[in-house]
Amino acid sequence: MLYRSIMLAAAWAAALSVVSAPVFAAPAAAPSDLARYVNPMVGTGGHGHTFPGPTLPFGMIQPGPDTRLTGWDGSSGYHDSDRVVYGFSHTHLSGTGVSDYGDVLLLPATGKVKWVSGYRYKGEDPLPFDASGYGSQFDKASERAEAGYYGVTLKDYGIKAEITTTLRTALHRWTFARAEQAHVMLDLSHRGELLASGLNVIDDYTVAGWRRTKAWAAHRPVYFIIRFDHPFKRVTGPIGQEQIKAALAFDLKAGEVLQAQVGISAVDSQGAAANLAAEQKGFAFERVRQQARAAWNRQLGRIEVEGSSEKDKRVFYTALYHSFVQPNTFQDVDGRYYGRDGRVHQSRDGTRYSVFSLWDTFRAAHPLYSIVERRRSADFIKTFIAQFKEGGRLPVWELWGNETDCMIAYHVVSVIADAYAKGIRNFDARAALEAMVKTAEVDKYGLTTYRKQGYLQGDEEAESVSKTLEYAYDDWCIAVLATALGEKEIAQRFAARAEGWRNLIDEKGHVHPRAKGRWMEGYDPAEVSVNFTEANGWQYGFFVPHNIAGFIARVGGNEKFLQLLDDCFNAQQGLSGRHQVDITGLVGQYAHGNEPSHHMAYLYAFGGQPWKTQALVKRLMDEMYDDTPDGLAGNEDCGQMSAWYVMSALGLYSVTPGQPDYVIGTPRFRRATIHLENGKRFTIRADGSGPYVQGAKLNGKPWSPVWLSHTAIMQGGELRFSMAATPSQWGSAVADRPRTGQVQTAEAVVLAPVASGPYRFKESAVLDAQALEAVDAIHYSTDGTVPDAASPRWQGPLTVQASTMLKLRARRGQYWSPVTEAPAVKLSEQLKIALRYAPNPQYAAGGAAALVDGIRGGNDFRLGGWLGFYGTDLDGVIDLGEPRALKRVAVNFLQDQNSWIFMPRALEVEASSDGKLWFALGSAANQVDEHADGSIIRELAVAADGKVARYVRVRGVAPVWCPDWHKGQGNRSFIFADEITVE
Template sequence: MKSTIFTIWMIISSIFIHAQTKDFAKYVNPFIGTGGHGHSFPGATLPYGMVQLSPDTRVDGSWDGCGGYHYSDEFIYGFSHTHLNGTGVSDYGDIMLMPTMSNNSFDQKEYGSKFSHNNEKASAGYYQVLLEKDNINVQLTSTTRVGLHEYTFNKAGDATIILDLNHRDKLLDGIVKVVDDKTVYVYRNSEAWATNQKIFAKIQFNVPLKITSTKNGSIKSKEFNGNEIALAFGKKVKKGEKILVNVTLSTTSFEGTDVNSKELPSFDFAKTKAEAEKAWNKELSKIEVKSTDKEKLTIFYTALYHTMMQPNIAQDVNGNFRGRDDQIHLANNFDYYSVFSLWDTFRAAHPLYTLIEKRRTVDFINTFIKQYEQGGRLPVWELASNETDCMIGYHSVSVIADAMVKGLKGFDYELAFEAAKHSAMLDHLGLKAYKENGFIAIDDEHESVSKTLEYAYDDWCIAQMALILNKQDDYKYFIERSQSWKNLFNQSTKFIQPKKNGAWDSPFEPREVNNNYTEANGWQYTFFVPQDINGMIDFYGGKASFEAKLDQLFNSTSEMTGREQVDVTGLIGQYAQGNEPSHHVAFLYNYIDKPEKTKELIHKILNDFYKNSPDGLIGNEDCGQMSAWYVLASMGIYSVTPGSGIWTTVEPYFDEITVNLEDGTKRIITKDNYKDNQFLGFEFLKDREIKPISEEEKIVTVPVFKNSERAFKDKMTVVLTSQNPNDKIYYSINGKKEQTFKNPISIKETSTIKAYVINGEKKSKTISGTFTKKPNDYAITLHSTYTPQYHAGGPDGLLDGIFGTENWKKGDWQGYFDQDFEAVIDLGKAKSISEVDAHFLQDSRSWIMMPTKMEIYTSTNKEVFKLAGVIEKDANPFNDSIFTDHWKVQFQTQKIQYIKVKIYNYGAFPKGHLAEPFQGKSYIFVDEIIIK
């Protein structure tokens, strides 16, 4: 009996010791992604925690400083408690503290300090650095809602801790309440990417500190208010003395910080650090990989760590949270989260969460639903309960559909569908044109191709939700919308291309990065039809032709044209691993029975683009998406179509991977069994058939105008074409009687032509094109060179009577970069002229500025020009609004034939402007020139 008990005890002990010694956190290197363009941060945080306590080496909002830190820097301004992981826009940096000695200055360059990477360490839940200026050692760790600082002063003197509320983003309103010499409350309402971010903090010192200096107000004050707030707290210290600080966050109130501070009632740094490591090991143990290559283990577990740094818990311990309506609510039976980079994360991060974070996935969706109820629609890119409307699509529906298909419970399916349908039926961001025409044109909205494609995928997700809920009419409606990509597929070029005025935009260069796509070009978006891969293959003419197109993508030159887009990195041909639109493409070979090509490419990407170094990410981390791709691909699975419930498979990167599921079961993946993982974690889906789009459900594509010109002088011949030889095209001019298109249409006046296709019993959407008769017969000669993607239809676009709007990304403006503008207009014959009017646009955040001066010269012979008039205006580069302005030069009536227009560029942006760190030079955007 004793022997049996001893044996059982030994087994239990062995299991316990084995469990205790599984240290995955030791492989995490938080410095991966802090260099290059990764935009990550190295500081202390817990899985999905509210606190991200990290050093700030960037305060200017520069692109590579979006996370507050860049590995190339050598100066720390302070340590703040909120940071974004790998985003492309700057925000956060709340509640900044900085230890120093004998320094009451509130100049960040004065209280900041140099540091060296030789004296810096980071691990999961921990950060340490030596501040060289005053020889202060800083250690940081955290709980979910509390940041813990330990400052060791290595020389005696007057220790000072700076609290600066004017750190990084714009302080709209702040409060500091001094309770006593150990306790301070802080409120910060700031504006950056999130325009109304509110956060509360409770700061507790382990020793009494006195206020030694303030930016505004008396040191004897107990409360400080306004938008310029900084305080210095201090005491005399001996050499080696430590000061510890607890900073508790809340999004709701000072009372919320009191509730949350119970997470860390002590100042025990070693214990808190150990608990942080324990929390990380618990999360990281959800996926166990075996490898003798420690570099690969470090890259894998750091990637997994990065996927768990957000979304962030955004409620107090008692369930209170600040909603999208800026009111305080109670979360019942779920946790409320924030920071949803959905354009990025729907592709890999959220499918990964459905595998290892089922409960959190349900919480995310309940958060979405609350935001719909409180804000009127599902989140697009939500930050601090603000909708930033950054990026495109309504990809919350992808997350919801994927969870519903996979059978996750705990949220209201009907209410989720209501929210999804409502968000898809709005009229903003190109949706009105998308619903009416079956696609978005350049005329309707910028990034028209990308928006059409991503709306179409999201609509397919809504159709899957409708199927589950047996809403057949909704299914039919959204499955038709999900085929909108077909209306932008050019059968001649085999590219998905932009349309303008009902015609293919010309010239088309698939390598050009321009405003018709979202951070990409025609090559990268042509393959974004994850909801209808078989339909896409059919449009190419079969698997062989589709394979040839994929081969061309990966084997073509990596040179791109058009706008410089720093996000487009990690190129293999025109494939870009460094940005999300490409992330599924290498897996498409699986769908044409060429898995060996998928394996070759995936393993190349894993080997070449992920490294154990600060620049070890090939692009922005983007809230875990870049790393989630690595995690899934190295496991040998990927969700090409979230919402289908199906993983596509590839030979795994590791010999053995164990997935520990939340229900206590586990699945072991090896190179021998990986092909069985199509339904990994959701085996019941094997009995669910993904409903293909039937012949009856397939749409008829719209007709296309063959004419790419929108303006004409005397008359124009308009030709209509369609995709299929059996199509019949019907059209009407200016609302008159419909006719069958048989011969080219001749028009002599400004006309709007509407057209649609009938094929059998099916009818396409109706398109329209407006062809404008020019208000003049003038000719123009440009002496300046416009940027190719801002051509407005060429030189005649300045005289065609078609005016650009404030949405300059639609392509109706001519853009001239870092140069003055000069052109000569030939009136054709001598005419009496007394005024020249030019139309300009400013969007200083996009480097577009009003000119400083316009000069008008006149001539009768094109050889001798005389100055007729000048207009000068002051341009404000710090005006962030987008606006247009008419500049009129009036002069005494002259009979002339030639007019020279000279417009002077604003020049380089001044210090402090967003463009200045990039040595930003400016554009002139000019559109219509009117002569009276």
């Protein structure tokens, strides 16, 4: 029996009463019932990662069924292909690519209590349901998901389970067709690593408790209170786990209904109780359900669409629904919230929110909010500023008061700059700018190097190309706000930083990784590699949204720009390189299933071919979206995938958030009416049929630009299109093309020269240099000094016969480029190595010679200095050239268990004089704990005691498989090595 407590009973004295209601009554549809078009099952199949449970717009709580607890496709806790429910937890993420949440699992059940979940898995793959554990099979025909409601019949228990919700609380209704040994399982250990927990029985109707977990977020406290409408007769827990699980037994009759209210808080138990007392007045399931549906109808009614098919309306309103699921309210009814510093704070200037998937949502979701959720957008920014004050940095990917540091760059600055540019001003803009600048000046994530040289190289920072491009755009956003606030020095500094992308455009017009001062050899833009974030060079090849005019000029002019777009969308070549599950929804090399591609179809308008934009956008809406569970081309990503559809269906898209313009695409509906917060309406009409715009009128006057200002929308009015099935030249004139956001003249930015020639050589190397744009001169040095005007000018190729550090610097007038450092390393001619097993192609470090080149890999295995062996040993033979007396043989290994890289079990060393007859020199066992987090480098060494040999064989004995406790259980593991030392 669990310990009883009365510490929360007072919160319930006057708050709760029992109200009976019909069990299966459903809300009636009405002409204004837009919620009838919402299908929460969309995205629960395929790789959409959505959850089907009920929630309110931007609600704190997301109760729903949990069917899959592991793996990438279990990120939300549910997958449409599953047929077993293991319980109903109260927090779920919508469409993310990483798992978390799943708090406070409840499972109504009958029969003998089962204390262990029946979920079984191997690696990331779920195994068949183990009926000796708790959980129930269900038929899909019994499942029903609506806006604000979810229901399913638990076949094994004979229970119809239903859920509805308020902003911060859930209401469950369970109808027991049979009631033998009726009970409700409460599991606090469900999902995530449980750090601590507590459970108290308040009275015969009420339990309360808390738990702290570690998963994606490092430290997540959740407090809860559960109130039943029937008394439980006893509470039991498994021996030794009283604070983790409990079974609450009820005396019920067949056909009887049991209800449970659940309130949650990130602050404390009193907060959970207050939330429940404020939002749940009795057990009125149908009333709460109707109120939830009404809340969704009000929210969805911000945009009314007419015309097109019923299916298009279902796709549209489901996408609008998903756009409003998050960010989530993150403060209690009294305004208290859990801060980034782990402390409790009081909000006095709006609502605090959580779950900011900013790398995704800055592109379309937040621009959508800037139109239909302006007051809430200001609260988002107030939340950002508060998080900066509490944590010292603006959020990157914030989750439940934690910074996950998932994804790259600092796109929060885009959201702030875009809101300010669009007239959302009810926040402290100067405090926001201060936070933006300080966030962009931290000394991590490659920013120190980026600030110094204007770009990142692949041997300096993982995802170097993506980071360079995205940092550049974000810096432009900072310059935009600084300009608006009259901060000229900040504006100029960040505008100059915003042009660093130019350093990574090669002569073919492709973005091209650089390494060691050179273009990376063997580069193929179709290759998915560590130089890009969940993408390849095609999918990042057009990410310069803040200076599209400059980009067009840099790649060789408008004709070349359009050809590159055609080559991308029409490519017959498939993806190559590493497997990346996020890259889905392919059209040529364009990947609609992941965010870096999302603006690309609209770029044709900048090149004077808007009809191609129109055709492509229609194709993407047709092919990448459906009203079925597999109706999303990729992860929903907290509303971004859906917001792209919403904006595109309206015929508008924000290619450059931070600039208050929208590029015109192709409207999906005959009429779309946006109800603005200022009381005005903006209507978009499409007369005729077909995807191609023939002409347009804005408020009755001809409109030829292929863009529309945000101001025009906010003033209300009508944008009316004439559509047809054949392309037209509308919007193609140079004067009608979309505006571009350049704020820095190119003359002030001098690009870093590119070196060529071998990085490693044996006898001599010929080095050369090239300017990327017209310059007055390139100056160089080989003595370690920084080139200046007094340094020699580059006149042509340079031959070196010893290890050399070549430094290059270009000059145009008074402006200088960053310094290019191009080392050339002379290898020892005596050491040769042959490997029995080839390294994984993604981690080959330029070949086996890298193991004996005298250069050791750094802490980041992704930077190309390490050789990675997947499921095989490091097994190599070193030829010393002649017999030598050996003192010691050592190999450097790296462990990063989160990336499935483990130390070898041991280093075994043998020696031979002829390469045929071998004798053992010894072995060294690994001492590093396989559970240890982070990047760990250790040298394993064997003493040779002066034994003479010409050949040395080293074998790093691979563990081969990920250990049973690891998230990669059942999958092969890596060992990483560099460097081998023979003394």
